[in-house]
Amino acid sequence: MSLVRIACLLLWYLQTVVVGEELAQPQDVTLITMNTNYTLSWDWPQRSADSPAVTFTTQYVGKYQLRNWKKSPNWSTVCNESPLKSCDLTAVGLHYLAMYVLRVRANTKERHSVWVHKEFCPDKDAALGPPVKVNLALDESNIEISISEPVTSANTPMRNIVPTLRYNVIYWERSADTQTKMLTTDTSLVYLPNLKAWTWYCVSIQSRYDFYNKSSILTPPQCIQTEGNILWWQIFLYFLASLAICFLVVLLSVFMSFWCYRIIKATFFPSDQLPQHLKKYLCSSPGSDVPGLLTPDQECELLCKSVSISAIPTVLEIFSPPPEALPTTSLEPNSRQSHEKSSTSRDSGVFSREGSTSVQQSSSSQFYRGAKDFGWSPFDLEQVSMQSMAPGLKCQPLNADEGIVDMCV
Template structure:
């Protein structure tokens, strides 16, 4: 009985040891690290990718450091964390703006429930390892019977030309004649150039050609993918019928464009002319009234232009009294009563009342120069009595003659108006 009991005790102890060993092995087992760590790049866009076979709630952490810092003996290297505890199996490194000509070290590890896998490191040099992209765009332009190819540089992540990072960037151009039969063999011609504008020579006129372009970096023998084909027809001498059609089309276009404007201008001209210069004129009696007819005595209406010309200074006009010259009547014209007067005597009739103002200002220039002013104190009643048988008008005229003869004479050069009575 003792033997079996010892055997059972030994088996129990072995079983316990086996359990503890298994538990210790499971506790000390390391987490599997990521595998197939690669870089996916294009110009200056960089993405670190990896694989992991296990399933579960696993996260990943990615760190970066320049390689020259790992070789520094002065201080321990400090890694910068780019992506921490992410569920994705890739990490974008574009925002780091990695130095294009430098060498960088990247590492990634997996984490599950607080346990971490080993770091997996990878060196990366953009100048050597980054893929080169094709040209951004290609434009074809006919240049006679040749084609002009304009190439736009590939761009970096900040939209700058890749020639700033790769000064020796060149372009590999491949072109061929496009055929109607797609299964026919095509002869490709190539051309390499470092400039952005290239002329494809020795092409046939009026023929379609297709062009594809590839970016090249010959120092590391890197080349991009070719662009999609761009096709263009070459030109040649223009036939006469095409020139005639172009000319005819230009004339028709010019006529269609110019006719509405010319017609509208002519219509405006006719409307203005009919408004400002009507064909229906004013009647003749209106023209005579307004003084528009030649020789009209009625003054013309003043226009704004004539009103501006009628500006003048004030003028004062003084009228000089008209002087009448009265000559003596011959004796045969005098009435009979006056013939009996003595030669040296004269008769005068003076009017002093205000109603006889019409005779004022009349002076006599006839008679002798040494005639004296008659004596007004002598009565003229006898003279008036001898005129009773005469006509009243003749008596009045004789009275005026006697009065004017008694006035002094005025020289003949002082504005004298002659009048015979």
Template sequence: MSAAFIATFLLFCLQTNPVGAEVAAPQNVTMVTLNTNYTLSWDWDQSAGSHAVTFTTEYVAKFNLKYKKKDPKWLVVCDKTSHHSCDLTHRNLNYLGIYMIRVCANVNGSHSDWVHMEFCPDKNAALGPPSKVNLTLAGSTLDVSIHDPLDSTNTSMKEKIPLLYYHIVYWEGSAHTQASGDQTLTTSANLVTLPDLKSWTSYCVSVQSRYEYYNKSSSFTSPLCMQTAGAIPWWVIFLSFLGSLIFFFTIVLLAIFGFMKIYKTIKTVFYPSNQLPPHLKEYLCDSPASDVPRLLASPDSESELLCDKVIICPVQVLEIHFPPPEALAAPPSGLEPDSSGRHSRQGSSGSGDSGVYSTGGSSGLRQPNSNQSGVSGQSMLSAETSWQGPFDSEQVKMRDMTPGLKRQPLITDEGIVDMCV
């Protein structure tokens, strides 16, 4: 009985003995930091146990461990996570505080031994480079504008590290020609003017954050390059002035040319060169000087009743045909001039009749002879109306159209000679 009791007791003790020592603990526990970003990371041997392993991370302020308490209150950050890291940034740890952090592995309800590490952000946290660096031209030199590193809440790290300063390195050339002869400058200001620079020369700048108390230094920023300026040569000023002058005159000429084209187009549209005749403007427009047409009135309007009818009658133009000079210069056949300038008719009758020939081509008309010289005015009128020739009808029409003209009496003097027109 005693042997069986001892065997049962030993089996019970083996079943109730904690198996924590049988689970492998995490290895290479480190803190990855930058300013106020803290991440705890570790390694674990996969061959030491099952693949279904989880990890638990806790922390406590170190001053709480100094009290004589058996069980200080540890704050859990990551509980049974499968990742090999735990982020403590959101815990807002005091930058000047000291904390104890521990982590263990969990397998099938059993956990490994705790791995502890001490962490002080002010001492152990890495310092980051400036958040931003700008270069501005200041004549023959350069101004360097430095923005402070930022913490996890986008606040300047100078609030946590008042002794933060910057180490500036600048050199002549390009970003890939950095040599041993670089110039350096140390400052805690955020705006720095680089001294002893050459005119019209390209310089590159890189900045580093430093904290001397714990000998912290950040990485350098990416190089920024810019060329300095200096006194502008006279030929550059002259060419700039000449170019601006040509550009200005070109713009003015183009503006004038465009204005003239638009003006001519508007003038052609609104003021055409072909205008209405004055006599049409008088009747079609409100006034002779206006181009606005008169409004048409209705057929029953009073203005149409006041207008008189216009009748257009054709007028026949009298045509006068003059004989050629040869016909006027030579006397008619059968007549011979006598000594007194009269034309005597030659014929079988042998009478002494004499006639006067008109200058209008009516040489065929015969005047009464000398024996009938005493004929009265009525005989003359009848003789006048009895003319025969190609212009008798036209002469009658002219007399009818101009009744106001006085008739000229016929000249019966036999002493009148023919005249040429």
């Protein structure tokens, strides 16, 4: 035996001298697990010369195979020369109640490190996950909790592989300085009895495996308010509150209606009234403020007045031309006398006034004689004089026999 050992040591020394320094091995080999999801992770000291070309190989074998000295174990490779510093073992399908040995080493093109071993028993070492979902419901003053069990990587319930799975139900009142209470159950439907009415309660649940004393993390808290019978003073209080709200709504409606009425009245029916002397002309009936439309006949009656036209101012405005400007015609004495008589009779009714002198009469008679020679009548001369005095007047033809006529102004 001593010779054999010496030979082995000699061979190892020669291998060390020829190959050189061994490659650094992976460090801090750990397992990241949740239910049946397993990932082997490690660290490796990086070196500037070796790190770009370093790869890692991961293998596993059942622990029972290592106990058989007569037969070498059959290692199964999961990740072969992978550049990653982790290896996912979930797809391998490791049995939950079996025990395995995992190993990993670093590789280069020419060298490799020694293997780093890690024992793994999923039933003992794998972490337990919390319930997938928690639902809260009310049953009067009780709370009904529905728990969805944690699932495996194949989306099957964990209870299939862990029959003794249980749950810790932790609940408390949602108020300051309240103590938590815990209820342990192995069913997925839980009732929380003897709770206060109209009180908020929060619930959080974790999975539990008593054989290896494993428990999951707590689920996020969920809160719900319990119900109960309404007390008489609460009913009375609600009635008073509703009555006050209705009163305020009615009062506000009345105020808004009155405000709108005042605005409409001030806009369409102002307080300033028409004068009385305009109402009798513009309004449809006496005592009414509603204006009425006027017909053309009514407009003429309202806008026309009895106007007295006197020819005396007209005579003052007429300019008498000199005798040489008038044409000389030979008239018979009889016709001239008749014309003078007719003109004198007309002048006495239209052109005469108190205090007029004989010079004015003679000048007017001479003017009319000259106008007659040109074919003008006394009425035409009066009409032209009035139009020249007031060109804006609208009047009807004057009657030579009448001294007073109606005129629209």
